[in-house]
Amino acid sequence: MAVKGFCAGLIGAALLAAAGTAAAEVPARGIKVGVLTDLSGVYTDLVGQGSIEAAKMAVEDFGGSIDGKPITIVSADGQNKADVGASIARRWIDEDNVDVIVDVPNTAIALAVQEITRAKNKVLLNTGAGSTVFTNKACSPTSFHWVYDSYAMANGTARSVVAEGGDSWYFLTADYTFGQSLERDASEVVRANGGKVLGSVRHPLGSSDFSSFLLQAQASGAKVIAFANGGADLINSIKQAHEFGIGSDKQRLAAMVIFITDIHALGLAQAQGLLLTSGFYWDMDAQNRAWSERWAKRMGGRKPTMLHAGVYSAVLHFLRSAKAANSVEGNVVADKMRELPIDDFFARNGSIRPDGRMIHDMYLAQVKTPAESKGPWDYLKIVRTIPAAEAFQPLSRSECPLVKK
Known part of the structure; x- marks a missing residue:
């Protein structure tokens, strides 16, 4: 009986391990990136359609897929209202299988979304909101503050x-x-x-x-x-x-x-x-000009803000980390994001601190x-x-x- 129990325990442990591995893999549906931005308010020129295009460029430069599994972009206007932004984030995660949310150029919305992604074990890439509260008392293990702060x-x-x-x-x-x-x-x-x-x-x-x-x-x-x-x-x-x-x-x-x-x-x-x-x-230099000219061709000739460049950098780093971790689980990808180096045209000398602040020059x-x-x-x-x-x-x-x- 002891031997049978021991064998049964080994089999059970193996099955649980296999299940855990399967859950950690990038699903067959691929990865979905949600750009929650401002398409109609005071920040639309700073982010808006330009952030959506920057996210698309990151996906394209990454290759458009992970091991044959597609990477797709969805977007929405948060209308600079916390309840609207939070509602979009919940729907995206609960119904639309969105794995990561990026941009969020309003502190009230970003704080609400950060609590949702924390509870749902999803990654938030805050590239738009600027309060230091995100990496202080409100910090989250699956949220990152990318471009700037107050x-x-x-x-x-x-x-x-x-x-x-x-x-x-x-x-x-x-x-x-x-x-x-x-x-x-x-x-x-x-x-x-x-x-x-x-x-x-x-x-x-x-x-x-x-x-x-x-x-x-x-x-x-x-x-x-x-x-x-x-x-x-x-x-x-x-x-x-x-x-x-x-x-x-x-x-x-x-x-x-x-x-x-x-x-x-x-x-x-x-x-x-x-x-x-x-x-x-x-x-500023050849790297920045090259990326900016590509972006400008998609945006009628105007030039990008640092928020547009930050969206690209953050999404690309998330995708690289998801591939390296072979996962879309928020905590797993977040750990890998902290581990991998960041060095692109935007993030010179970039690294992620324990509080989620991505520091760079x-x-x-x-x-x-x-x-x-x-x-x-x-x-x-x-x-x-x-x-x-x-x-x-x-x-x-x-x-x-x-x-x-």
Whole structure:
């Protein structure tokens, strides 16, 4: 009886092991990538169809399949509403067999989706939302923060502006998690470098009239009026600042997060001289130009933002990791993603920390004057490279429970 029981136990263990192996394999249906983006709101130029095309390019460059199993892309508009984005994510995972969600350019949506992917053991590639909360208290073992965050952007730009004499600040801030996070991180950098923050005013997402907010900022007497917002809100607030004559030598304008599409919309006459931090510039070198020209042909000639480049990089790394792990299980692929090196045109010196933050070199840049620009989209000059270890919040300060202290 003991021998029979022992043999039965071995057979049972073997069957369980076989079942576990089968469950871990990439299924016959292949892999499905969900691009949850903004196709109709304030961030559509930053992400939108461009993110969908970037994800498609990553799939194509990977080869379109894994061991003959197809890789497909689905996409949807989150409408900058957490309930809408969460509903899409649940349907994708529960009904449509989506294995990984990417982009998510809204902090409220991204936080909701991160909790869903955590519970469902799916991977989230956050390339669009910028709050540092994702790799702090809200961190998840299957979520990754790819392109930028509020700390990296504030650390690069605010430090440089203070060093140039901009030592008193007033913030015009988008009234939601990302804007608040950006203001908080930039304020910390300003104070740490000897400056002071005189105050702030907050505006709703998608505002059209910034006059009262700008007049409050002007009345503060601060040397720097800093915009802790993004997309159409940033463009409109800077345009209206110029209409009020704000941004003269006495009060400098500083954009904490600004993208090349924002500069294109503003025009060099209004954007010239702005210092900014970016993880990517299309014309920085031959690698970036080559990828950007491919992307531009699919997008009517315009040039990609760092978010578009980040979508490509994140999706490609996920696919490489899924193939290496022979799995679409979130925790299995996530472990492999942390293990494999990242070195592509976007992620120079890239690696993934225990908190899910993908660190890579960032760049301090300045917007060219109209005279310096050689043509459309020739907008930036790189001032310096910010090494990966310097660019992002130190791991020692992380509040993520996945980080061993």
